[in-house]
Amino acid sequence: MYKLLKKEGMAKRAEFETVHGTIQTPVFMNVATVAAIKGAVSTEDLEQIDTQVVLSNTYHLHLRPGDDVIYKMGGLHKFMSCNKPILTDSGGFQVFSLSENRKIKEEGVYFRSHIDGHKLFMGPEESMRIQSHIASTIAMAFDECPSARADHEYVKMSVDRTTRWLKRCQDEMNRLNSLPDTINKNQLLFGINQGAIFEDLRIEHAKRISEMELDGYAVGGLAVGETHEEMYHVLDIVTEHLPENKPTYLMGVGTPANILEAVDRGIDFFDCVYPSRNGRHGHLYTKRGHINLMNAKYELDDRPIEEGCNCPACRRYSRGYIRHLLKAGEMLGMRLCVLHNLYFYNHLMEDIRNALDAGCYKAFKKNTLNAMLEYDSEEPTERYDIAKGWKKG
């Protein structure tokens, strides 16, 4: 299913075949939290911005509309009219980050809904059943993501439990995939490496889960407060202990620079809310660095967000017009910015794949990182503050 096409150092260029189509990696997954990308981006739009994989959040879908509703509607692909591969997270991260009064036990986690406060329970089996109902292409294992500040003793105990949970996830997924009423009987399962920033725990855990013959391996628990250098160091020591013939996924990361560095350390899959979240605030990515459309200097700018960009926003509209829409609070302004940013990320990945194909990734990485500094070094003359309006800064 996973075909390694080329390697340059640790960087991998591969193809990953699924029942919902073949994924070219390295790939950026576009985050559709509640089965929609925030900023009024439709499934149809995803085709225009060259999205390969959609990521949806199990915890949110479980609470609303309910995974039973999605199951009765024929699974998430049919529900959101999407024929691309979809990855669902396990719900674990949201259970740990959004819920109050959570209690972690061997069987799973007791917590309260962030919507109405009612009592809920989720363990490995529940997470697998919910994801099987949703019928995503790739399901993620249920794990605990310990705080970046947790001590060695706690992280060791947590990682051991995550390994026991992973075995339970695998057994339950196998059982669910064998049932006649399961929508996607070929659902894949990715395990997640944890261990915070402790080298010994990360390596030991990577070795243990590698023996479990999973469909793919994620590196989790990063981008939760550690420095970029600590994150790159964890990747340096972990990916060499993960199977080369399986996809790797760095969860929740990151900036274009983070992605370029992580590809160089052997990562295939990425996801991050930055392009959509930043886009909704007029913060845009270009090959020459960031621009903030709220800046006064774009008021009379009739150029597209990025010259040469072929996204639906740049093909037709000017910086000045989109800036006006954002300031007027028009949904269209946010939508155009999100479309540009996701297109930028999807095409950055295409450029990365082309560089790997051509065997010149190191040079490509260096040139791309250098080019991105150009706009970032320009000091903004005015900033727009939602509460205070325009101010000199």
Ligand SMILES: [Zn+2]
């Ligand atoms: Zn564009």
